[in-house]
Amino acid sequence: MVDNLQVSRDSGVPIFRQIVTQLSFMIESGDLEPGQSLPSARLLGDNLHINRNTVARAYAQLGELGLVESHGRSGTRVVGPGPAREASPARDQALDILRQAIRECIALGLTAAEIQPLVAGLAMRAEEDVLKVSFVECNVDRAKYFADELGEHLGLKVRPLVLGTFDAEEEQADLVLTTFFHLAEVRGLFRRPRTEVVAIVVAPHVQTLVQIASVPRDRTVGIWYRTDEQAVSVRDSLTQAGIENIEVLHGTEDEDLENVDLVVIPSETPELRTRLEGRIRVIEFGNVLDAASIRMVTEVVGDMQADKRGDQEATGS
Template sequence: MVTDVSVSQHSDVPIYRQIVMQLTLMIETGQLRDGERLPGSRLLADNLRINRNTVAHAYRELRDQGLVEARGRHGMVVVGGERARSASAVRDRARAILETAVRECAGLGLAPARIRELIADLTAGTADDFPRIAFVECNADRAAYFSEELAAHLGLPVEPLVLGDFEPAGVHPELVLTTFFHLAEVRGLLRGPATDVVAIVVAPHIQTLLRIARVPKNRTVGLWYSTDDQAVSIRDSLTQAGVTNTEVLHGTADADLAGVDLVVVPSETPELKRRLAGRVPVIEFGNVLDAASLRMVDDLVRDLRAARPRTAHR
C-alpha cells in the first residue's frame, strides 16, 4: 500500500510534505488502517530514491499529528485512522456549507475579494467571542478523545495538548482542563495571570467496573495502555476497588500474554482491541466525563464569555 507513494523532484511542495500528504490521505480514506506498519525510513527512502532524513522528517510530522506512533522494533504504526476519518468528514461538511454560502454571495453580485474579506471578518469575530480552551493529557489518544468529548458538550473548540509535546511559552489558552493526576504538573507549566488550570474527573463506566469485578480471583487480568503511567494508574484504582489480580503489560507479543486470561484496554484506542482479537478476551475500559465536572466547566466558560467584550456585531 505505502509502495504507492511517489514524489516529484520538480514540485514546489517539499518532498517530505508530499509524503505526509499522501500518507495522510491513505489514512483518512481507510487505505491504511490502525495497526498497520509503515515501511522503515531507510526502505522507503531507497524505494523513492531520496534521502532517509527526508522520510524521517515526514514520519515525525505524521507522529506529531497523532496519525502514527513509534513502537520500538515494530517501527512506525498507524494509530489515528478513525480520528482522522472523523476529522475529514467534518472538513468535507464544512466545505460544503461554505461552498453554498459563497455561491449565494456571488449570486448577490459580490466580488471574490469582498467575499474573502467577509469570511475573514466573521471568522475573526467569532473567534474573539469564545474563550480559548485546552485539555492536557500525557497521551495523544486520550488528549484527542476527551478534547472531542468536551468540545461536543460545550459546543466550542477544545485544543488537545500532550505533556512533553508542546512548548508552554507558545500556548496561551484562557482555560486549561486536565485530570487530577496531572494537575500539579500542568499548573506548573501553564498557570498564569490570564490562564485558569482546572482538574476534572474522568471516571470509569460502572459497567466496566462490574465486568472486571466478575473476573474470578484466580485469573490474571492484563492492563495494556500506551504508557505505563496510565496502566499503573488504572491498576491502583482497581486495587482500591478490591480487584488485585491485575498485571501491567509492556507489550502484546505471545510472551507478554503468557498466563494472562483477559486484557483491559482503553476504549479510546480501538486499534489495541483489534490487535488482540482472537488471541485473548478483551475488556474495553470505558471512561466518562464526570457530570459534576461538566457543570463546573459550563459555569467557568459562561463566566469567561461574560467577562470578554463581544466583537461579532462590530
C-alpha cells in the same frame, strides 16, 4: 491568488495565524486548488517582509489541518478541503452567506482585493472572540476521544493536545482541561494568567468494572501505571465502585505478579500488554467522563463565555 495575501503588525493577531486564516479561506473557497504549489517560505516571507520561519510555521499549521502537504525540496502543495469538508452542510451554508455579503460589497464599489483583507480581518477577530478550549492527555486516541466527548457536551470545539507534542506558549487556549493524573504537569505548562486549567474526573467504564469484578475476592487485581500516583488514583476509583481486592504493582516481573489474577494497565501502553499476554490476564483501563465533572465544566464554560461577552461589550468590539 497568494499575491493578495496581506498581514498587519497592528492587528494584535499573530502574523503566522493571519497567514493560516487567509490561506485556509482561499483553500476552502476553491481559490487555491488541490495540487497547486504555494510559494516557498523564503519567497513569501520576502514578499510580506517577514521572517521565513513565520511562514514555515503557518505552512506547518496548514499541514496539521490537512489542507497542504510538504514535498521536501519540491515545495508545499495544496491538498484541498478534503471530502469531509466538501460535504459539510455548515461549510456550504457559510459559503452562501459569504457570497451574498460579498455581492453586496461589490455593489458598494469595493474590489475583490479590498474585500479580501476585510473578510480575513473580521474572521480573525471573530475567531479571537470564540472561547478556546483544549483537552490534554498523554495518548493521541484518548486525547481525541475525550476532546470529542467534551465538545459534544459543551457545544463547542475542544482541541485535543498530547503531552510532549505541543508548545504551551503557542497554544491560544482560554480553558485547558485534563485529568487529575496530569493536572500538576499541565498547570506547569500553562502559566499564562488568562488561561485556566481545570481537572476532570474520568470514571471506569462499566465493561472494565465487569471484568475486574469477575475476579474472585480471594484473588488479587494488580494495577500498573507509569507512576504510583496514577495507579493509586485508579485503585481509589475502583475501591469507590466496591472493588476491594486491588493491589498497586511496582513492577511486572514474575515475582510482582505472584497471586495476581488480572493486571489492569493504561490503554496507552500496548507494548506492556504484548509483554504480559500469555503470562497473565490483562485488560486496559477504559474510562468515561464523570457526570459531575461535565456539569462543573459546563458551568465554567458558561461563566467564561459571559466574561468574554462582557469584555467585548466594554471594549466595543
